[in-house]
Amino acid sequence: MALIVFENIAHSYLRSPERMEDYALRPMNLTWRHGGAYALLGPSGSGKTTLLNIISGLLRPTAGRVLFDGRDVTDASTVQRNIAQVFQFPVIYDTMTVFDNLAFPLRNRGVAAAEVRSRVVEVAEMLELTKNLQRRASGLAADEKQKVSLGRGLVRSDVSAILFDEPLTVVDPNLKWRLRRKLKEIHKRYSVTLIYVTHDQAEALTFADRVVVMHEGSVLQQGSPQELFERPTDRFVGYFIGSPGMNFLPCRLSGDGAEVAGQFVPLAAALRTKAPQATGLEIGIRPEAIGLSGSGSGLAVEIGDVEHLGTRKIATCRLGVHEIKVVVPPEQPIASERGVLNFNPAMTRLYADGRLVG
């Protein structure tokens, strides 16, 4: 159990990094609260795994310090940091039984046999591995193996944090859901810090109470799933989170609203006053926060493709050169060619040069 703090951490895999692009992880300050369930979310190559390996101590950062409860552990080994980590592909010791696999980290630390036994039995019970305890681990299915990997992290009652590096990649979709629930259960029961790397937003948003969105080696936003959805602080976050992502429309302030492709969109006064008198302004609006109707006042658009997804429909509308995705309830009829859009003012955001204004 520990409060983990990153102080000006940066990392490059090159020997002598010069430009910002040479860094896999750009200078950052981050705090991981004790007992939090974090998801590290970002596309492939955004530095998630690098960040994880710096926490666990498998990687020494090029610059900055890592603090555990105020203690500098930048040079401490993984064992000294007392971290558990579960990897993308299950790591099991082929020649050992499931029991011995689970007992391995404890035995290596010189824990007494009776204590080892009770810990292993408890963890196996929770992970539903009890009936396989005496089997060779190499004969198990991929998801069972991954549970064994996970179990090796859980048997140590005093770990500072458990790190997951896309651990459900090899697992069947329906089992994924069960294992994810298991993780939540574990989190509740042991209130241990969990840090979970994924590129799957559904996984991140259901698992975590704090989501850290990464892109090109930087942390763009850290917040609850709801914050990320409602107030993405960066254009990338808006686009990356949500399916489909946020719509962005270049605009110009005019009167008590904004002008988009020659048409008028009303904006809240608070938003307008915050906006800098600059170019590069964009309106950001979630597809779920747009109303589509056949006629009336609003933004007149052409309606293109409509996707039917069962629980909802996604209409692709055209406004001049811009494309706007709109989520429509399944029962609502959609006119074939022209329609009118209305933006929910409470959910309309303004961005300047890709950053949230308000």
Place this chain on the structure above:
Amino acid sequence: MQKWQDERAWFLVIPVVLLVAFNALIPLMTVVNYSVQDIFDPTHRMFVGTEWFREMLLNTRLQNALVRQFVFSAMVLLIELPLGVAIALTMPRRSGWGLSAVLVIVALPLLIPWNVIGTIWVIFLRPDVGLLGHFIDHTLGIHFDYPTLPMQAWISVMMMEVWHWTPLVVLLAYAGLRSIPDAYYQAASIDAASRWAVFWYIQLPKMRGVLTIAVLLRFMDSFLIYTEPFVLTGGGPGDTTTFLSIYLVKLAVGEFDVGKAAAFSIIYFLIVLLFSYVFYQVLLRAQRGVVVR
């Protein structure tokens, strides 16, 4: 859909049968032919049945060569496998200049023609001008004369064999080590595993497949060894380093006992076949055991 049988399908295997016949069966049959006849000259020959076989099986020189051969192969396996694995473990894990250099140096003995290997060692072991021979004889002060001392002849042949073939085991073991994902080592360090535990629970099990191949190859090759000891010791002193092949050639070429040599060849062939099969089955079962249990 109804399936129907057509025996004519057997004709499809004719090309393979012909190929195997010409490159294996027919040559082998000439040996069988010799092994059951006593041939004086091309016009005078006599069918002798199993006489050559009986004679060879009761031949004490052959029996001694066979025992010698097993001892030799067993020692080869016992020395080369642990040594090869040990060397592979010390090699750099990451690609780069250093690794390339090490690989070339390690593989060098495998690239040298076998009779040249024998010649190299003949010179290397000479007490007057050979580096090692001179070192043992003059610097260590041990009287070194392998052509006349059986123990020294054996040690010399073993050293040459180990020098020549351990690299193969090193390369196989190294290939096995390289295929282990980094996550295993990372997980082991997180689990606070000792260096020994990493070897015993991760590296050795992951090398099992390649080491199986190494055992098979080294057993078969060492069981058939001829060229290098023939050049180094010629099978001497006396018969002390006469392995099966060397004895076979002595019989066939030296004494021109073609009938006996042919019978012996067939026995030899069957022994190799039998042992390779047994080895393979045992190792296969061991491997399957891991998966099933």
